Structures are given as C-alpha cells and as structure tokens.
Amino acid sequence: MIKRIDVSSLQLGVYIHDLDCPWTEHNFFSNSFLVNSEPLLRRVQQSGIRSLLIDTSKGCDVAEVAAPKPAAAPEPAKTSARKPAHYPxxxxxxxxxxxxxxxxxxxxxxxxxxxxxxxxxxxxxxxxxxxxxxxxxxxxxxxxxxxxxxxxxxxxxxxxxxxxxxxxxxxxxxxxxxxxxxxxxxxxxxxxxxxxxxxxxxxxxxxxxxxxxxxxxxxxxxxxxxxxxxxxxxxxxxxxxxxxxxxxxxxxxxxxxxxxxxxxxxxxxxxxxxxxxxxxxxxxxxxxxxxxxxxxxxxxxxxxxxxxxxxxxxxxxxGIYPVGSMVQLESGLVALVIDQTQDLLRPVLRLAYDARKNCRIPLQDVDISREMSADRVVHIIDPSKFGLNPVQIF
Ligand SMILES: [Fe+2]
The missing domain is CATH 1.10.3210.10 (Hypothetical protein af1432)
Structure with a gap:
C-alpha cells in the first residue's frame, strides 16, 4: 500500500516510494529506495523534505496518520516570508x-x-x-x-x-x-x-x-x-x-x-x-x-x-564572514565558513588546515559559537596561500 507519512515518522526498513519533490530539490540517487542504514535515515530526515510516500508492500509499515501534502494547502495571494526553519x-x-x-x-x-x-x-x-x-x-x-x-x-x-x-x-x-x-x-x-x-x-x-x-x-x-x-x-x-x-x-x-x-x-x-x-x-x-x-x-x-x-x-x-570565506583562528587553524549562527563573529566552520604545523587536517565541522568557544576568528585568509581550494572543501 502506498501511503503518505511525515518524515519524522520514517524508520529503518521502510521503502520510500516517492520523496515527493523535484530531483533538483534533493540530493538522493533516486526518488524511490529502501531506508537500509542509520546514516541514510538521518539524511532523509535532515533533508528538508516534510512528508513523503512509502510503499508498505516493499518495506516496513509505520503507524502514522497521513500527513497533508504541503503543496495541497490553499495559499493566500500574498504570504509573508516563512519564519526561518533553519536547516543546517x-x-x-x-x-x-x-x-x-x-x-x-x-x-x-x-x-x-x-x-x-x-x-x-x-x-x-x-x-x-x-x-x-x-x-x-x-x-x-x-x-x-x-x-x-x-x-x-x-x-x-x-x-x-x-x-x-x-x-x-x-x-x-x-x-x-x-x-x-x-x-x-x-x-x-x-x-x-x-x-x-x-x-x-x-x-x-x-x-x-x-x-x-x-x-x-x-x-x-x-x-x-x-x-x-x-x-x-x-x-x-x-x-x-x-x-x-x-x-x-x-x-x-x-x-x-x-x-x-x-x-x-x-x-x-x-x-x-x-x-x-x-x-x-x-x-x-x-x-x-x-x-x-x-x-x-x-x-x-x-x-x-x-x-x-x-x-x-x-x-x-x-554575516560578517559570509559562507565561502576562508578564515584563520587564533589557534592557527584555518577553516571555511559554512554557516552562520546567532553570533555574527562566531560562524560554523569546516576546519581544513593547521597553519602552525603547516599541514592539512581531516575536515571537521564545528560551531565555534558552542564548541571551541575559547577560539576566535582573527582574520580572513587567501586560501591559495595554503594551497586550499574552497570548491574542494565545500
Ligand atoms: Fe548588468
């Protein structure tokens, strides 16, 4: 049976019949697939998709009242910009x-x-x-x-x-x-x-x-x-x-x-x-x-x-450091700005290089408004100076 569920109800073992959004709107290999791992489950739940169609003949069923399809709701001629539902x-x-x-x-x-x-x-x-x-x-x-x-x-x-x-x-x-x-x-x-x-x-x-x-x-x-x-x-x-x-x-x-x-x-x-x-x-x-x-x-x-x-x-x-900027921290770490936080001076970073040791480090995402809060951005850097290319870090 094909039925619509809210994405928050999705579980391992469920077969997704249709992600119900254009392919340009998601980053999955197909619109239909079995949710066969925890990382895949998390990716779907964090994708921004609100509801989807599942096929209970090909996978597990979930106890769920059918969620209304968002696009079906009548829209007023003029709506205010939606309150930010902030997706990382x-x-x-x-x-x-x-x-x-x-x-x-x-x-x-x-x-x-x-x-x-x-x-x-x-x-x-x-x-x-x-x-x-x-x-x-x-x-x-x-x-x-x-x-x-x-x-x-x-x-x-x-x-x-x-x-x-x-x-x-x-x-x-x-x-x-x-x-x-x-x-x-x-x-x-x-x-x-x-x-x-x-x-x-x-x-x-x-x-x-x-x-x-x-x-x-x-x-x-x-x-x-x-x-x-x-x-x-x-x-x-x-x-x-x-x-x-x-x-x-x-x-x-x-x-x-x-x-x-x-x-x-x-x-x-x-x-x-x-x-x-x-x-x-x-x-x-x-x-x-x-x-x-x-x-x-x-x-x-x-x-x-x-x-x-x-x-x-x-x-x-x-933001003061727009996404895509490369910055150096007081600790000597070099990172790409990948998101903003409430604190304009402390964005979310993807650490990529250690300028004190002069070496690349494994990419790691940190929100310096929460983690590493003792560290801070000291200046913007030219990525080519460290042999870095933001395209490859994104
Ligand atoms: Fe122009």
Missing part, C-alpha cells in the same frame, strides 16, 4: 550545487535562444525561481555560498543565478513576502538578459573594455528591458531589477543617471547585490575579492554609490 547548511550543499548548475544551464539556453533572435520565454524560469526561493527559505547561506563558486567562462549565466539567490535572501531579511521573493528571483535570473544581444567580442573580451566597448555593454540594460517588458504576468519587480541594477545613488550610474529616491528600493537592492557578486567572482581580468573585504569596501562607498542603510542590511543578511 552542511546538509544543503549537495542540492544547492545541483540547483545552481541546473539554473545556470537554463539561463545559458535562454540567452542562446535570444541570441538566435527568438523571443525570451520565461516559462522555464518560473520553476527555477520557485526552487531558488524554497532553497533560500531552508538556508540561504548554503545557496549563496555555493553560487560564489563560479567558473569564469560561465560567469554571465552563474552571475544571474547568484544575483537571484542574493536578492531572495536580501528581500527575505527585509521582510518581503514569498510572492515578492519569487519576483525578485525572476528579476535576478533575467536582469542581464540584454547581454544576449551584446556582440561576443565585447561580452567575452578577455580584458577591460575600451570606452567605446563599454558604451555598447551599457546597452544591455535597455535591450533587456525591451525584451521582457511585454511578457505577460511577469510583475513589476523583475522589470525594476533589470532597469535599475546599474543606477547609483549619486546619479553616476546608467542608463538614466537616476538619483536617491528616484531609484526604488528594489533597484537599490539590485545594485548592491550586482556589485557584491561581480566583485567576489573571479573574472578573466581580475581575481575574486574576499567577501568580508568586499562588504567593507561597499560600506565605505556608501552612501555615494549605494544606500548605506541597505548595505548595512545586506551585511546583516550575509
């Missing part, structure tokens, strides 16, 4: 990687179609936007940490996914509702769609742009707005994100040179997120800036370029 980032990295890869592939395909002269179709983006919102509601630090790990050749597509993830997290931190978060996600995914009409020699130039080329590049904003303005049912937020993400508070931005309150809050958020992701990404002509140093510089640049109030909110949203 370590359990989210696998599916965050899968989601970022899938979303980047869809953006790449969309831009390719537009380059061929076809009309931008957003139907494929809506499920991606929804998955990104749900991933951020589970733990946005996991998604935003993973989306920093870009390949420079895939920058344009991965940047769009990063901007979407960062905008969702930022919007949620500012109290925006889930409907607005979905629109922010679409805005992030689409904000550079106009680059599909920028000539390759300018878009992929392996170096800084000459003034004339920069003029061509700047046109991606109006080209993008033109492409998405006629899409039915898109909402105003994606248009604002696309139109305003290069405007600056002092009027020095483009394309319109708008100032202060002429730029909506969504536009100001988009500008902050766009700059942060561009600076923390490796490009052909520059290395990636460290997240903490980037946030510090952005605070220094505000309020000239960026809203000071919103940059401060953005720091609050990401």
């Amino acid at each position: 980032a370590a359990g989210e990295f696998g599916r965050a990687k899968k989601l970022v890869t899938q979303a980047s592939g869809i953006i790449k395909h969309l831009m390719h179609e537009v380059r061929l002269g076809k009309q931008a179709q957003i139907s494929g983006l809506e499920p991606v936007a929804e998955s990104l919102v749900q991933a951020c509601l589970r733990n946005h630090h996991a998604l935003n940490g993973i989306s920093r790990l870009k390949h420079k050749d895939e920058y344009t597509f991965m940047h769009s996914v990063s901007v979407a993830g960062l905008l969702i997290a930022f919007g949620r931190d500012l109290g925006m509702g889930e409907d607005e978060l979905r629109q922010l996600a679409l805005g992030g995914l689409l904000h550079d769609i106009g680059k599909a009409r920028v000539p390759d020699r300018v878009l992929n130039k392996p170096g800084r742009l000459a003034p004339g080329e920069f003029e061509i590049m700047r046109q991606h904003v109006s080209l993008g707005v033109e492409m998405i303005a006629s899409i039915q049912g898109l909402g105003t937020i994606p248009l604002e994100v696309t139109q305003l993400h290069h405007e600056k508070i002092d009027g020095s931005g483009y394309p319109q040179g708008l100032k202060d309150a002429q730029i909506s809050q969504v536009g100001q958020m988009a500008a902050i997120v766009d700059v942060y992701d561009a600076l923390t990404s490796e490009r052909v002509y520059k290395s990636a800036w460290q997240p903490t140093a980037t946030l510090k510089s952005m605070l220094e640049w505000s309020p000239k370029d960026l809203s000071r109030r919103l940059v401060e909110s953005f720091v609050h949203c990401l």
Whole structure:
C-alpha cells in the first residue's frame, strides 16, 4: 500500500516510494529506495523534505496518520516570508550545487535562444525561481555560498543565478513576502538578459573594455528591458531589477543617471547585490575579492554609490564572514565558513588546515559559537596561500 507519512515518522526498513519533490530539490540517487542504514535515515530526515510516500508492500509499515501534502494547502495571494526553519547548511550543499548548475544551464539556453533572435520565454524560469526561493527559505547561506563558486567562462549565466539567490535572501531579511521573493528571483535570473544581444567580442573580451566597448555593454540594460517588458504576468519587480541594477545613488550610474529616491528600493537592492557578486567572482581580468573585504569596501562607498542603510542590511543578511570565506583562528587553524549562527563573529566552520604545523587536517565541522568557544576568528585568509581550494572543501 502506498501511503503518505511525515518524515519524522520514517524508520529503518521502510521503502520510500516517492520523496515527493523535484530531483533538483534533493540530493538522493533516486526518488524511490529502501531506508537500509542509520546514516541514510538521518539524511532523509535532515533533508528538508516534510512528508513523503512509502510503499508498505516493499518495506516496513509505520503507524502514522497521513500527513497533508504541503503543496495541497490553499495559499493566500500574498504570504509573508516563512519564519526561518533553519536547516543546517552542511546538509544543503549537495542540492544547492545541483540547483545552481541546473539554473545556470537554463539561463545559458535562454540567452542562446535570444541570441538566435527568438523571443525570451520565461516559462522555464518560473520553476527555477520557485526552487531558488524554497532553497533560500531552508538556508540561504548554503545557496549563496555555493553560487560564489563560479567558473569564469560561465560567469554571465552563474552571475544571474547568484544575483537571484542574493536578492531572495536580501528581500527575505527585509521582510518581503514569498510572492515578492519569487519576483525578485525572476528579476535576478533575467536582469542581464540584454547581454544576449551584446556582440561576443565585447561580452567575452578577455580584458577591460575600451570606452567605446563599454558604451555598447551599457546597452544591455535597455535591450533587456525591451525584451521582457511585454511578457505577460511577469510583475513589476523583475522589470525594476533589470532597469535599475546599474543606477547609483549619486546619479553616476546608467542608463538614466537616476538619483536617491528616484531609484526604488528594489533597484537599490539590485545594485548592491550586482556589485557584491561581480566583485567576489573571479573574472578573466581580475581575481575574486574576499567577501568580508568586499562588504567593507561597499560600506565605505556608501552612501555615494549605494544606500548605506541597505548595505548595512545586506551585511546583516550575509554575516560578517559570509559562507565561502576562508578564515584563520587564533589557534592557527584555518577553516571555511559554512554557516552562520546567532553570533555574527562566531560562524560554523569546516576546519581544513593547521597553519602552525603547516599541514592539512581531516575536515571537521564545528560551531565555534558552542564548541571551541575559547577560539576566535582573527582574520580572513587567501586560501591559495595554503594551497586550499574552497570548491574542494565545500
Ligand atoms: Fe548588468
């Protein structure tokens, strides 16, 4: 018999008939399998899945009243952002990687179609936007940490996914509702769609742009707005994100040179997120800036370029040591920041290296707000100095 149970009732020996969520949303080899070990049981229970279908003809039964399927509940037209059910980032990295890869592939395909002269179709983006919102509601630090790990050749597509993830997290931190978060996600995914009409020699130039080329590049904003303005049912937020993400508070931005309150809050958020992701990404002509140093510089640049109030909110949203930062502790241990805690100065770390002994150590996750509380982060480090690569530590 197939029946629905709450994931908290899952036991060893039960055969899962269906995890009941898209494959991009979980990190298991299949949607159907026997729960045949304690680690597998724990993984399912910590996966963020709330209820699932079991097959009692292929495995044990559990005494359980059928749990309602979450998606079946009627949703109000506008809901507030869900109270954070904080899922540990370590359990989210696998599916965050899968989601970022899938979303980047869809953006790449969309831009390719537009380059061929076809009309931008957003139907494929809506499920991606929804998955990104749900991933951020589970733990946005996991998604935003993973989306920093870009390949420079895939920058344009991965940047769009990063901007979407960062905008969702930022919007949620500012109290925006889930409907607005979905629109922010679409805005992030689409904000550079106009680059599909920028000539390759300018878009992929392996170096800084000459003034004339920069003029061509700047046109991606109006080209993008033109492409998405006629899409039915898109909402105003994606248009604002696309139109305003290069405007600056002092009027020095483009394309319109708008100032202060002429730029909506969504536009100001988009500008902050766009700059942060561009600076923390490796490009052909520059290395990636460290997240903490980037946030510090952005605070220094505000309020000239960026809203000071919103940059401060953005720091609050990401933490002083954003996920993906590499840090050194007073003890000499070197670690990757993998999650945030209530204490902004004491994140969850993945220990990887001992700088005093000059050797790698077995990877170990610690929450220094609880364990090792006598130790503390003393500074951000450049991982290459120790031969470390965050991609391999995540
Ligand atoms: Fe842009």
